[in-house]
Amino acid sequence: MKVWLSQDAAAKALGSEAVAAAIVAEAARRGVALELVRTGSRGMVWLEPLAEVLVDGVRHAHGALTVSGVGALFDAPLGLGPTEELPWMKGQTRLTFARCGIVDPLSLADYRAHGGFEGLARARALGAEAVVAEVTESGLRGRGGAGFPTGIKWKTVAGAVSERKYIVCNADEGDSGTFADRMLMEGDPFTLIEGMAIAGLAVGARKGFVYIRSEYPDAIVVMQKAVVLAAPELDGFDVEVRVGAGAYVCGEETSLLNSLEGKRGVVRAKPPLPALQGFMGQPTVVNNVISLASVPVILAKGAAFYKDFGLGRSRGTIPLQIAGNVRFGGLYECAFGLTLGEIVEGISGGTLTGRPVKAVQVGGPLGAYFPRDLFDTLFGYEEFGAKEGLIGHAGLVVFDDSADMLKQARFAMEFCAVESCGKCTPCRIGAVRGVETIDRIAKGDAAAVPLLTDLCATMKSGSLCALGGFTPYPVLSALTHFPDDFVPMREAAE
Numbered sequence: 001m002k003v004w005l006s007q008d009a010a011a012k013a014l015g016s017e018a019v020a021a022a023i024v025a026e027a028a029r030r031g032v033a034l035e036l037v038r039t040g041s042r043g044m045v046w047l048e049p050l051a052e053v054l055v056d057g058v059r060h061a062h063g064a065l066t067v068s069g070v071g072a073l074f075d076a077p078l079g080l081g082p083t084e085e086l087p088w089m090k091g092q093t094r095l096t097f098a099r100c101g102i103v104d105p106l107s108l109a110d111y112r113a114h115g116g117f118e119g120l121a122r123a124r125a126l127g128a129e130a131v132v133a134e135v136t137e138s139g140l141r142g143r144g145g146a147g148f149p150t151g152i153k154w155k156t157v158a159g160a161v162s163e164r165k166y167i168v169c170n171a172d173e174g175d176s177g178t179f180a181d182r183m184l185m186e187g188d189p190f191t192l193i194e195g196m197a198i199a200g201l202a203v204g205a206r207k208g209f210v211y212i213r214s215e216y217p218d219a220i221v222v223m224q225k226a227v228v229l230a231a232p233e234l235d236g237f238d239v240e241v242r243v244g245a246g247a248y249v250c251g252e253e254t255s256l257l258n259s260l261e262g263k264r265g266v267v268r269a270k271p272p273l274p275a276l277q278g279f280m281g282q283p284t285v286v287n288n289v290i291s292l293a294s295v296p297v298i299l300a301k302g303a304a305f306y307k308d309f310g311l312g313r314s315r316g317t318i319p320l321q322i323a324g325n326v327r328f329g330g331l332y333e334c335a336f337g338l339t340l341g342e343i344v345e346g347i348s349g350g351t352l353t354g355r356p357v358k359a360v361q362v363g364g365p366l367g368a369y370f371p372r373d374l375f376d377t378l379f380g381y382e383e384f385g386a387k388e389g390l391i392g393h394a395g396l397v398v399f400d401d402s403a404d405m406l407k408q409a410r411f412a413m414e415f416c417a418v419e420s421c422g423k424c425t426p427c428r429i430g431a432v433r434g435v436e437t438i439d440r441i442a443k444g445d446a447a448a449v450p451l452l453t454d455l456c457a458t459m460k461s462g463s464l465c466a467l468g469g470f471t472p473y474p475v476l477s478a479l480t481h482f483p484d485d486f487v488p489m490r491e492a493a494e
Contacts, residue, residue, distance in 0.1 A: 001032050002054040003073065006101065008041035008186055009218045010179070014064065016049035022070040023051070030074060040187015042101035043331035044088050050101075053077040061086060088328065091347070093309060095317050096294045097333045100187035106225055108233070111190045117233060119296030123198045124235075126299075131202040132158055135295060137303035139315030143180075144170055144251075144288025145363070145392045145466060147314075147381040150295075153285060156275040157203040160283035167199045167208035168279060168286045170256055171223075174213060174248040175364025177323040178395035181289035183331055185212070185219040188293075189226035193239055195292035198299055199285055200237045208239045209279070211256055214246050248419040252465040253286040255421060266421045267465040288393075290319060309335035314380035324361075324397035325351045341375030344398055355400035359482065361408075363392025365415050366470035368477035369405060390473065405485040409478035410438045416471040426459045427468025434459075434475070441486060449479070449486075 005011075005020055020036065027034035042050060047063030054060075055077050062072060062079035072079065083089060094100075103110040111117070123131045136151025157165060169192065173181040184192060196208040210227075212220050220243055227239040247265045249255045254268035257279050278284025294316065298306045307315045314336035320343060323329050327349030344350070344360055351357055359369040368389040370377065377387050384391050399408070417431035434455055440448035456472030463469040479486070 001027065001074075002035045002037070004037045004039050004052040004059065004102075006041045006048055006050050007038040007218075008048070008183060009216075010045050011041060011048040011050065012218070014048045015066065018067050019049045019051070019065050019070060022067045023073065026070050026074060032074065037104050039103060040100045040105055041183055041331070042083065042089065043097065043183070043333075044086070044328070045330035046328050047080075052083055053079065059083045088330070088332065088347075092333050093317050093335050094333050095297045095306070095309075096191070096290060097184065097188070097319060097331065098297070099191065100183060103188065105187055105189055105222055106229060108190070108229055111188075115300060116190055116296075117194060119299035120194050120197055120201075120233075123201050123299045128158065128202050128204065131198060131299065134303045135202070135298060138298045138306040139303075139310070139313065140291065140294055140298060140306070141314070141381065142288055143290035143294070143318070143393070145390070147391065150287065150291055153275055153287070154199065154202050156273070157205075157283045157285050160276055162283050164207075164280075164282045165203055165205035166279045166282060166284045167196050167203070167205045167292075168253075168257070168260065168284055169196055169208065169210040169289060169292055170251065170253060170286055171210055171212040171216075171219070171289050172244050172251045172256060173216075173289070173393070174251045175366075175393050175395050177361070177397040178321050178364060178393045179323075180319040180321050180331055180393070182216050182219050184289055184293050185210075185216070186222050189223050190230055191296055192223075192289055192293045193226060193230045193234070195295035196239060197234045197237045198295050199287065199292060203283070203285055205285065206237055208237065209260060210239065210241045211244055211250075211260055212241060213244045213250075247421070248415075249421040249465065249467055252467065255465065256286070257284070264421075267423045269464060311335075311337040311378060311380050312382055314382070318379065318391070318394050320347070320379075321393070321395040322348050322398070323395065325353055325355075325400050326398045327352050336378075336380045338379050339375060340370060340377045340379065341372075343379065343396065344375065348396075348398060351398060351400045353400050353402075355402060357398060358401040358403050359399045359405060359408075361397045361399070361474065362395070363390040363470075363473075364395050365412055366390075366466065366473055367392050367395075368473040369399075369408065369481060370477070371481040374481075388473065388477065390470065405478040405482035406438070406442055409475045410435060410442075412471055412474035413438060416467055420467060421465075424463045424465075424468055426462035427465075427471075430455055430459045430462075430468065431471060434471070438475075452479070 050063035259265040413434035
């Protein structure tokens with residue numbers, strides 16, 4: 001009997017280790033020969049711990065599995081039905097996450113059996129210049145927030161003259177409601193390593209770093225083991241795992257580079273760009289986990305294949321991370337172009353409480369709050385930008401009609417005040433004054449509203465990094481779209 005059981009951090013938090021022990025014990029009690037494979041998550045977090053049983057060559061899903069329900073694996077192995085036929089899985093276009101939840105994360109044989117290293121092999125055949133051209137033609141953009149074209153960044157580093165160049169993977173995933181980087185590293189680490197090796201080949205780098213936030217202990221362990229196992233496959237490209245100290249601002253590339261060099265995590269002024277003077281002053285590619293993990297499939301299947309998905313300048317697929325007050329929370333990979341309403345009310349199934357959706361924050365704690373009347377917005381970089389929003393890391397947090405958006409706006413400002421590195425005055429001081437100004441509004445001071453608006457404009461224009469520059473997005477969207485939540489202010493004015 002062959003069983004796959006998720007060991008993703010979310011599954012562990014929901015009891016997967018106890019379930020694993022119970023499966024082994026039950027098989028022994030029944031005298032059943034058992035092969036238990038621990039794998040990553042399929043992304044259906046509401047069904048974790050998720051186990052899959054092989055029946056006639058097809059994997060059947062069982063979840064959310066409990067210790068007391070383990071007997072069902074043996075008595076009724078068909079469970080919820082074939083995993084790939086479940087509505088959540090059937091509607092996806094899994095390219096970057098094609099292996100996640102399917103393979104043993106630390107089995108090179110399993111990785112190869114599911115197409116692993118095909119992209120690297122083709123990259124070696126094409127050569128550096130052609131690889132850069134392929135990534136550029138694919139339309140891949142940074143999946144970490146800014147959406148900068150990956151091929152342009154690689155071309156800049158490739159053209160820089162230097163004896164040393166570096167590939168830095170930004171795995172400091174700190175946005176609330178995001179977990180794609182963690183899931184990928186825990187469930188399919190070799191695809192990230194392969195993507196880094198392809199990047200190194202393309203730009204002439206022989207050394208790479210994976211900078212992981214300290215709050216991801218499972219991902220750290222898996223990645224450390226994976227880089228050792230993968231080393232013989234990389235033709236001398238060396239990958240090293242480094243662990244951050246938990247500063248949110250180190251998700252910004254120049255702060256990350258400072259931290260990587262052993263310095264305080266403080267944002268650097270640009271220019272010079274990291275592509276020209278990055279790690280240790282050398283040309284450096286800094287890409288997000290999902291950006292780099294998307295490269296192997298682009299090289300394996302070709303730029304035209306990848307570019308065929310999406311809309312406008314948003315090409316390929318995007319891993320939606322759905323959280324908050326939803327029935328079906330988890331990771332859902334699809335092509336760009338769905339409407340926000342299709343994602344929230346279709347894929348997510350609406351709110352868990354059954355109450356109407358009031359707002360969706362897209363892009364992490366610094367993203368704008370979108371009301372229902374913006375649910376026709378297509379999921380794409382320019383489409384969200386046109387509505388004063390941002391896709392960011394593609395995290396979506398859903399709120400029902402009981403949410404107080406004034407309190408949410410205050411949270412965004414307070415978050416910035418706590419996490420500011422202190423480099424920029426508008427961020428360091430402006431966020432503190434912003435919290436005070438929102439508190440004045442909450443107490444009924446109508447005169448504080450224009451002050452808050454002006455303060456947000458100053459933060460936008462005067463901050464060097466996204467932390468201060470994007471904090472106004474949730475604040476202004478709360479003021480604009482949810483005026484009824486500022487009733488104390490209105491009553492005072494009357």
